[in-house]
Amino acid sequence: MYRYDQYDHLIVRERIAQYRDQVQRRLSDELTETEFLPLRLQNGLYMQRHAYMLRVAVPYGLLSSKQMRMFAHIARKYDRGYGHFTTRQNIQYNWLELERTPDILADLASVEMHAIQTSGNCIRNITTDEFAGVAADELIDPRPFCEILRQWSTFHPEFIALPRKFKVAVNGAVEDRAAIAIHDIGLTMVRNEAGEVGFKYMVGGGMGRTPILGSVIREFLPWQHLLTYTEAVMRVYNQYGRRDNKYKARIKILVKALGVEEFTRQVEEEWADLKDGPETLTEEELARVSAYFAPPAYETLTPIDPLAAHADNQAFANWLKRNVKPHKVPGYASVLLSLKKTGVPPGDATAEQMDFVADLADRYSFGELRVTHEQNLVLADVKQSDLFTVWTQAKSRGLATPNIGLLTDIISCPGGDFCSLANAKSIPIAAAIAERFDKLDFQHDIGDIELNISGCINACGHHHVGSIGVLGVDKDGSEWYQVSIGGSQGNNAAIGKIIGPSFSGLQMPEVISRLLHVYVRDRIEGERFVDTAQRLGITPFKEHVYATPIKVSELVGEDDA
Amino acid sequence: MLEANKQIIKGRAVVDDDWSVLRLDEGESADAVTVPEGKVIVPLTVWQAQRGQLAARAAIGVWIASDERPEALKGELDKFALVAVDFPKFTDGRGYSIAFNLRKRLGYTGELRAIGDVLRDQLFAMSRVGFDAYATRPDRSIDDALKGLTVFSETYQGSVDQPLPLFRRKQRDVRLEESDIAFGI
Numbered sequence: 140m141y142r143y144d145q146y147d148h149l150i151v152r153e154r155i156a157q158y159r160d161q162v163q164r165r166l167s168d169e170l171t172e173t174e175f176l177p178l179r180l181q182n183g184l185y186m187q188r189h190a191y192m193l194r195v196a197v198p199y200g201l202l203s204s205k206q207m208r209m210f211a212h213i214a215r216k217y218d219r220g221y222g223h224f225t226t227r228q229n230i231q232y233n234w235l236e237l238e239r240t241p242d243i244l245a246d247l248a249s250v251e252m253h254a255i256q257t258s259g260n261c262i263r264n265i266t267t268d269e270f271a272g273v274a275a276d277e278l279i280d281p282r283p284f285c286e287i288l289r290q291w292s293t294f295h296p297e298f299i300a301l302p303r304k305f306k307v308a309v310n311g312a313v314e315d316r317a318a319i320a321i322h323d324i325g326l327t328m329v330r331n332e333a334g335e336v337g338f339k340y341m342v343g344g345g346m347g348r349t350p351i352l353g354s355v356i357r358e359f360l361p362w363q364h365l366l367t368y369t370e371a372v373m374r375v376y377n378q379y380g381r382r383d384n385k386y387k388a389r390i391k392i393l394v395k396a397l398g399v400e401e402f403t404r405q406v407e408e409e410w411a412d413l414k415d416g417p418e419t420l421t422e423e424e425l426a427r428v429s430a431y432f433a434p435p436a437y438e439t440l441t442p443i444d445p446l447a448a449h450a451d452n453q454a455f456a457n458w459l460k461r462n463v464k465p466h467k468v469p470g471y472a473s474v475l476l477s478l479k480k481t482g483v484p485p486g487d488a489t490a491e492q493m494d495f496v497a498d499l500a501d502r503y504s505f506g507e508l509r510v511t512h513e514q515n516l517v518l519a520d521v522k523q524s525d526l527f528t529v530w531t532q533a534k535s536r537g538l539a540t541p542n543i544g545l546l547t548d549i550i551s552c553p554g555g556d557f558c559s560l561a562n563a564k565s566i567p568i569a570a571a572i573a574e575r576f577d578k579l580d581f582q583h584d585i586g587d588i589e590l591n592i593s594g595c596i597n598a599c600g601h602h603h604v605g606s607i608g609v610l611g612v613d614k615d616g617s618e619w620y621q622v623s624i625g626g627s628q629g630n631n632a633a634i635g636k637i638i639g640p641s642f643s644g645l646q647m648p649e650v651i652s653r654l655l656h657v658y659v660r661d662r663i664e665g666e667r668f669v670d671t672a673q674r675l676g677i678t679p680f681k682e683h684v685y686a687t688p689i690k691v692s693e694l695v696g697e698d699d700a
Numbered sequence: 701m702l703e704a705n706k707q708i709i710k711g712r713a714v715v716d717d718d719w720s721v722l723r724l725d726e727g728e729s730a731d732a733v734t735v736p737e738g739k740v741i742v743p744l745t746v747w748q749a750q751r752g753q754l755a756a757r758a759a760i761g762v763w764i765a766s767d768e769r770p771e772a773l774k775g776e777l778d779k780f781a782l783v784a785v786d787f788p789k790f791t792d793g794r795g796y797s798i799a800f801n802l803r804k805r806l807g808y809t810g811e812l813r814a815i816g817d818v819l820r821d822q823l824f825a826m827s828r829v830g831f832d833a834y835a836t837r838p839d840r841s842i843d844d845a846l847k848g849l850t851v852f853s854e855t856y857q858g859s860v861d862q863p864l865p866l867f868r869r870k871q872r873d874v875r876l877e878e879s880d881i882a883f884g885i
Contacts, residue, residue: 146866149854161821290857291857295857296796296825298796299796300792301793366857377796378798382792412805417864418857418858421867427873
């Protein structure tokens with residue numbers, strides 16, 4: 140993985156000095172809260188319901204065991220012993236004191252990490268495929284370009300006060316696991332007919348109040364031009380993106396207002412001045428950065444069937460089926476450690492679990508880990524012959540729930556328990572649903588399904604692209620939940636459709652149950668929930684869900700906060 | 701309304717300043733407003749409406765609002781003693797692109813001044829995109845603001861101040877343990 144050189148260290152250290160000084164000026168009232176707000180946000184610091192929250196960048200979701208141990212250390216020293224992995228492959232700490240945040244940054248810097256641009260109206264952490272570099276279906280490893288973009292966008296002097304936040308995702312595989320269509324910029328790595336590497340360049344996707352899938356503005360951009368072309372896109376957006384209404388300020392609204400053709404024309408016009416300029420990438424720079432992502436020292440192994448020696452172990456079989464993914468090197472596999480154990484808020488990990496997965500990474504996966512945008516963790520390079528041992532150990536720490544991609548692998552934002560933006564709680568809803576459908580046989584029968592929950596329209600829980608999406612809304616001061624179905628991320632990205640009037644939190648498990656009933660009743664062999672929902676539309680689901688009054692169940696986890 | 705800062709930052713020093721910024725009050729129109737004598741920085745619209753008289757003055761400046769285009773001054777930039785860009789709020793980042801375009805696309809080489817909601821924590825970025833003068837908000841210490849220009853000693857990407865990105869300028873990949881750079885920060 141990428142390692143800081145002297146310049147990366149210098150920039151991060153100078154940033155800490157700058158931030159420490161800003162905090163000092165805030166504490167002495169030299170800065171008003173209004174003035175401090177954009178400064179702290181650019182450093183990932185939010186003021187939440189109970190305390191300050193710090194979002195730490197995990198660049199494109201990749202981290203070392205040493206960095207994971209630092210997360211554990213920070214959780215113990217500055218927080219309440221746990222952290223929350225997010226849908227942007229980052230980690231958040233929820234219970235911090237402002238005065239101590241500069242020290243956290245210093246601790247992070249010691250392991251080559253930071254919180255730069257994890258919030259605010261700037262270019263955020265670049266995200267990618269959690270299996271980048273190891274996926275069996277990968278065409279080109281996107282990580283060197285993610286790192287190049289990370290450096291280029293860090294403190295870009297022109298793009299630090301954009302109309303709104305700006306998110307970039309890069310995919311280099313056949314299957315899009317980076318959800319590029321719902322990003323401000325979504326890049327797909329491709330080869331042209333001559334075999335040259337470049338990007339299919341998509342702009343203007345996003346969720347929030349107006350969910351829109353991105354539009355392709357260039358079918359093939361040679362990789363050398365990645366930064367100059369992106370600069371052109373950013374400059375058009377910075378100048379013309381709306382600033383009068385924060386709900387209309389994302390680039391998707393500009394692309395929609397201008398039309399894709401006119402937007403593209405403006406970008407190309409801007410680019411004409413920049414093309415082949417100094418920011419054009421060189422072979423040397425790409426080689427320098429790519430060297431950090433060279434494959435680890437894989438052994439030459441013969442592929443095995445990991446189940447062969449444990450044929451009667453159904454639990455292990457379930458785990459292999461759901462939590463283990465194919466690897467491009469024979470004899471290796473990628474393992475997903477589930478952070479979705481029923482009873483635990485989705486994406487939360489304790490300091491002990493963090494230390495433990497760091498140990499697992501050191502022992503079984505070349506000391507590296509990844510965070511997925513579904514809020515799980517990955518050991519990317521595990522020998523097939525080690526899978527049984529890894530499973531046994533992960534199980535002992537509650538990290539082997541065999542539910543990846545299943546109903547209880549719920550994506551959820553922190554919601555109203557923590558977030559000051561939220562209209563409604565999301566974690567207790569996730570908990571109640573997980574509890575109701577905890578039975579694994581039932582989950583395996585339902586199969587692949589994405590249940591995504593957001594506590595407000597900002598859509599941190601990606602509800603628009605959930606097979607079932609749940610959105611917390613405020614009605615006359617109480618919390619209600621709007622349900623949509625048929626959304627999907629990836630290659631066939633789609634925005635879900637709302638089925639009808641919203642529900643109370645206590646009704647939600649029953650609502651999900653009724654939706655699943657229609658699926659089980661009407662599915663055709665091999666269809667996933669989303670396929671059935673897209674084929675039939677909302678009508679049969681709606682009819683069944685609203686047919687009779689919905690009895691309420693008890694919510695769980697209410698007294699946690 | 702005429703605004704004047706007694707002092708501004710120019711280059712990297714605090715200096716006395718005798719320019720005033722003319723802002724149109726409500727009801728005032730660009731063609732009817734009287735531009736006072738002396739060193740005045742007028743709105744772009746006033747320049748466009750009163751170009752004839754204003755160009756004859758010994759010294760005139762113009763300022764561009766964040767929703768205006770610098771290209772509007774194409775071919776006329778040599779007529780001004782200085783050009784200013786307004787930041788109505790520090791969260792409005794359009795001025796950075798305006799400055800960049802003035803320098804890079806229009807080739808403006810004279811004084812480029814940031815006016816409006818200009819605070820210490822923006823100055824470094826401003827200096828990078830081509831500003832060389834800063835009328836910082838008068839309710840804050842201008843000497844403190846000066847520190848904002850030197851927060852970073854290295855940057856990744858090119859801009860007006862340094863057209864070459866880091867990867868074209870420096871030998872990278874020296875590990876920290878082999879270097880004393882940033883020591884003591």
